[in-house]
Amino acid sequence: GENVEQHPSTLSVQEGDSAVIKCTYSDSASNYFPWYKQELGKGPQLIIDIRSNVGEKKDQRIAVTLNKTAKHFSLHITETQPEDSAVYFCAARVNFGNEKLTFGTGTRLTIIP
């Protein structure tokens, strides 16, 4: 089955700096890659996603890049703010029409004021 690895497990950055979280996946048939943000005591919330026919996608301060050849994708957060502090999860879905996601183990991001 699909295997998703996520790095780093913890990340601290100064407010205003950029943060990058990286994930690799094992199955070249994966075609959908969402990123979730989980705040303390809450459920994960989708913040951005990308499909295999796109190399990069941006939404304000958040961007995701996908390298299908290397089988890795990354989350980029620019101009970080204290409210960006949370746990971030990447995920991958194999095959069109297969709704199951495989998640990475999460990155705890701390923004230092």
Add this chain to the structure above:
Amino acid sequence: NAGVTQTPKFQVLKTGQSMTLQCAQDMNHNSMYWYRQDPGMGLRLIYYSASEGTTDKGEVPNGYNVSRLNKREFSLRLESAAPSQTSVYFCASGGHGGYQETQYFGPGTRLLVL
């Protein structure tokens, strides 16, 4: 819209007791999921239901049963709780096929088994 709702929010059980976690969604999604979240393990799929009337095992189904009661509701049952089932449980729902694969999560149920 309330999205995905879960009850209860917290529960303490003794080993061997049973309980049912409830989940409901009002987004008219076909697919529903149960995950457990443990420190350092990410989110692991317990069971899922691709449509009303169907259920399938995920990565960690042992010790659990599920019921897709109707399109809106998907329950998770622990018949005989064990300390290893202490976890946070999340229900999610999502579309079926095409580009409707985004999953939306509920707020979670925190379960402690003593």
